[in-house]
Amino acid sequence: MRNPIIVALDVPDIERARQLVRDLAPVVGAFKVGKELFVAAGPDVVRALGGLGFEVFLDLKFHDIPNTVAKAVSSAVRLDVQMLTVHTAGGHEMLAAAEEAAQRTAAQQGTEPPLVLGVTVLTSMDNENLVETGVESTVAQQVERLAMLAAKCGLRGLVCSPLEIALLRQVIPSNMQLVTPGIRPDGGGGDDQKRTLTPREAVEAGGDWLVIGRPIYQAENPRKAAEEIMASLK
Ligand code: C5P
16 A cells, blocks of 8 residues: 655754654655745755655645736746646646746656645635635635636646535545645544544545644654555555
């Protein structure tokens, strides 16, 4: 079985990231570099991970005019990341430009194009927050609408809440990959993730990749925590 665990390296500096990577490398599938670490440590952290042979998910959630996003995606492809994120709210042209840039730049350098993952509605948003931004649909309706838009624009994957997996699996093409944060091995509670599933529930619902941060990096023994999660999936 492929290891579906992507560890979120949500730490403020490269030293702490290195320590985690050393501990976890043999027992997880990939590492996610998000805004906190990228802004602090820059592309070197991505190069270092790639240089050690790890798959990297660059989670910078691009959202800008199509030309700017396309160039940012090309830069990410040159860093040799395997996954990256864009906001689907950026619209048709931006999404198509992102996917096209990923394919073209990868072809130019002779590598596999990364999965350009669409982010639909942030899990921190509820129906009222959507109304405040002028969106009258419910979160579920908006997630579905944006997921369909991403599929239409050629994206091959989405980031979604684990509770959205079942709904999305009914409407998106079956080959689209679903990457889900909001995973809690003990069923949840205790921090800011309110809508969670266990790793096993998320995989059974049709999730392809599990993004897991605090339950691993805040554990007393991160490696043991990751091993236990993997064992729970078998
Ligand atoms: O610590 P935790 O397991 O909650 O970390 C989840 C990771 O997934 C964090 O890096 C967070 O930024 C990211 N994420 C999320 N919810 C989203 C998108 C990304 O929690 N909707």
